[in-house]
Amino acid sequence: MPEKTADKVELPEATGAASEATAPEAGTPASAKARSLWSDAWHDLRRNPLFLISAVLIVLLIVMAAAPSLFTSASPRDADLAKHYLQPPNWGHFFAPDWFGYDGQGRSIYARVIYGARASILVGVGVTLAVTVLGTLVGMVAGYFGGLVDTLLSRVTDIFMGIPYLLGALVILTTFAERKVWVVILAMAFLGWTTIARVARGAVVTIKQADYVVAAKALGASTTRVLLRHILPNALAPIIVVATIALGGYIAAEATLSFLGVGLAEPTVSWGVDVSAGRQQLRNAPYVLIVPSVMVSVTVLSFLMFGDAVRNALDPKLR
Amino acid sequence: MGRYVARRLLQMIPVFLGSTFLIFMMMYVLPGDPVRALMGEQAYDPTVVENIRHDLGLDRPWWWQYGHYLGGLFQGDFGTEIASKREVADIIADAFPVTIRLTLFAFVFMVVVGIGLGVVAGLRPDSVRDRGLLTLTLVLISMPSFVLGYLMQYIFAFQLQMITPTVQDSESFGDLFLPAIVLGSLSLAYVARLTRTSMAENLRADYMRTAVAKGLPRRRVVGVHLMRNSLIPVVTFLGTDIGNLMTGAIVTEGIFNVQGVGNAIFEALTRREGATVVGIASLIVIVYLFTSLLVDLLYAVLDPRIRYA
Numbered sequence: 001m002p003e004k005t006a007d008k009v010e011l012p013e014a015t016g017a018a019s020e021a022t023a024p025e026a027g028t029p030a031s032a033k034a035r036s037l038w039s040d041a042w043h044d045l046r047r048n049p050l051f052l053i054s055a056v057l058i059v060l061l062i063v064m065a066a067a068p069s070l071f072t073s074a075s076p077r078d079a080d081l082a083k084h085y086l087q088p089p090n091w092g093h094f095f096a097p098d099w100f101g102y103d104g105q106g107r108s109i110y111a112r113v114i115y116g117a118r119a120s121i122l123v124g125v126g127v128t129l130a131v132t133v134l135g136t137l138v139g140m141v142a143g144y145f146g147g148l149v150d151t152l153l154s155r156v157t158d159i160f161m162g163i164p165y166l167l168g169a170l171v172i173l174t175t176f177a178e179r180k181v182w183v184v185i186l187a188m189a190f191l192g193w194t195t196i197a198r199v200a201r202g203a204v205v206t207i208k209q210a211d212y213v214v215a216a217k218a219l220g221a222s223t224t225r226v227l228l229r230h231i232l233p234n235a236l237a238p239i240i241v242v243a244t245i246a247l248g249g250y251i252a253a254e255a256t257l258s259f260l261g262v263g264l265a266e267p268t269v270s271w272g273v274d275v276s277a278g279r280q281q282l283r284n285a286p287y288v289l290i291v292p293s294v295m296v297s298v299t300v301l302s303f304l305m306f307g308d309a310v311r312n313a314l315d316p317k318l319r
Numbered sequence: 320m321g322r323y324v325a326r327r328l329l330q331m332i333p334v335f336l337g338s339t340f341l342i343f344m345m346m347y348v349l350p351g352d353p354v355r356a357l358m359g360e361q362a363y364d365p366t367v368v369e370n371i372r373h374d375l376g377l378d379r380p381w382w383w384q385y386g387h388y389l390g391g392l393f394q395g396d397f398g399t400e401i402a403s404k405r406e407v408a409d410i411i412a413d414a415f416p417v418t419i420r421l422t423l424f425a426f427v428f429m430v431v432v433g434i435g436l437g438v439v440a441g442l443r444p445d446s447v448r449d450r451g452l453l454t455l456t457l458v459l460i461s462m463p464s465f466v467l468g469y470l471m472q473y474i475f476a477f478q479l480q481m482i483t484p485t486v487q488d489s490e491s492f493g494d495l496f497l498p499a500i501v502l503g504s505l506s507l508a509y510v511a512r513l514t515r516t517s518m519a520e521n522l523r524a525d526y527m528r529t530a531v532a533k534g535l536p537r538r539r540v541v542g543v544h545l546m547r548n549s550l551i552p553v554v555t556f557l558g559t560d561i562g563n564l565m566t567g568a569i570v571t572e573g574i575f576n577v578q579g580v581g582n583a584i585f586e587a588l589t590r591r592e593g594a595t596v597v598g599i600a601s602l603i604v605i606v607y608l609f610t611s612l613l614v615d616l617l618y619a620v621l622d623p624r625i626r627y628a
Binding site: 155156158159160162163164165166167168170171172174175248252253255256259260275279282283286289290293296297298300301304305308 | 330333334335337338341342345346348457458460461462463464465466469470472473477562563565566567569570573584585588589596600603604607608
């Protein structure tokens with residue numbers, strides 16, 4: 001019985017790690033029709049309307065980020081106070097510079113929200129990639145080697161988790177006088193890798209006892225080979241689930257930080273900065289604040305729907 | 320149980336020291352000198368600045384400063400602000416109750432409404448109301464709190480003129496109503512979704528069939544058997560979320576001008592008052608650590624299979 005109780009103590013930690021209700025066992029392929037987990041997931045995704053809508057929106061946003069001049073001829077930095085100061089939107093003028101009106105500096109709001117996509121997407125994708133790589137690395141090493149390494153790495157993870165995210169990011173980012181996109185990415189990744197590390201650790205701990213891992217070791221495979229070829233591919237599903245869902249959150253976090261004045265800053269065009277600038281005119285010209293706000297929300301929404309769909313497809317428990 | 324709590328409390332010490340050390344170091348490497356800021360725009364005597372820096376211990380190496388700070392902290396001394404000469408403990412005593420009130424308000428709101436909505440939807444998975452809830456919460460989650468905050472401010476203060484745009488009295492519950500809703504709404508959406516998913520999953524569990532087959536009244540089946548099991552992931556989330564709520568208050572308090580911790584920490588950051596930032600952050604870390612311990616103990620209450628040795 002003491003054995004059993006010891007096991008149960010671990011339970012809260014395991015559920016805490018996968019607080020998004022994902023199971024570490026997601027890596028086991030349920031191949032009734034001899035399909036791998038991935039092709040099975042793809043089969044599901046293609047039929048999911050939410051996935052299709054979000055995928056279209058995301059592709060649109062990526063094109064916007066890559067080639068904003070396809071969408072507007074106006075420049076986001078052209079400021080003509082004399083002509084355009086707080087000129088209200090012309091909702092009928094689709095895709096024209098005055099579609100969403102002009103802001104307090106006489107700049108076209110439409111051009112600014114189009115150009116703002118780049119910063120948001122870059123930060124969102126950048127932080128997600130960095131966090132996934134770092135978190136997977138830490139989690140895999142901790143879970144595979146166990147013992148002292150695990151204890152140490154887990155405590156470090158706890159420490160980073162103990163720091164409130166927004167507060168930590170605020171403190172780090174005030175350190176930098178010039179906040180370029182990569183600075184924001186690094187600062188956010190520095191604090192954000194903990195969830196993925198915990199999920200990866202949990203997955204690796206279960207997987208390393210699997211027969212195929214024992215077999216690979218018995219056949220003389222090196223530690224690197226066991227980790228990369230046998231454990232990583234099977235631990236990947238829960239990690240990807242957490243990462244895709246987190247992406248939307250990172251975009252929202254970047255906008256929040258920029259809004260607070262410690263994220264991206266002029267001359268980088270960013271939705272958060274524009275929302276922050278728009279609050280002075282909230283009473284008289286609400287569209288200055290509302291248009292970039294809507295853009296942030298729609299972007300976050302698309303990535304969330306995307307993540308949700310991916311989770312549903314990859315997590316056999318939810319079928 | 321007692322031994323488990325003791326072990327957990329011991330484990331908290333390195334985590335607490337580590338987190339405060341990290342925040343302390345971040346503040347330490349911050350450029351900008353609070354003493355020079357004290358001098359303002361005027362010409363100043365460098366030796367005067369040096370003397371003040373020496374008196375405050377700012378010319379010492381980082382490890383001395385950290386040790387000194389910790390030593391003070393263990394004697395209940397949070398330090399003093401450089402510019403205002405105010406005790407940090409004083410600032411905290413002013414700001415913390417406001418934020419705690421705001422956070423508790425938001426917490427109660429999100430627990431009651433979130434779990435309520437989740438139960439309503441989770442009992443009928445894939446029904447119209449379930450899909451409605453999923454869509455509504457998805458929209459809520461995708462709105463960063465500053466977007467929701469300004470939207471509410473615009474609608475209720477400028478359009479309907481039901482409230483003043485900013486909070487006049489940070490002590491009054493009526494004034495904190497809207498900020499609390501804005502602060503709690505993101506977590507509310509998560510709570511509703513977690514409850515809903517967990518209930519929908521557990522509806523198919525064997526013990527549910529047994530409970531129904533035993534002829535228990537529906538109220539007991541849902542209220543005791545289903546709820547108790549379904550709330551476990553929700554409780555996990557709630558515990559870890561209190562810390563997030565307190566820092567999320569930085570944004571909400573800024574929008575509605577609530578004189579709480581968020582405002583205090585933001586001000587201290589711009590004025591480079593390290594002691595204030597680290598002090599407030601340490602308190603938030605402590606709140607976070609204790610709530611996560613509380614959550615783990617709650618597991619044992621909710622799930623009799625879990626016993627702490």
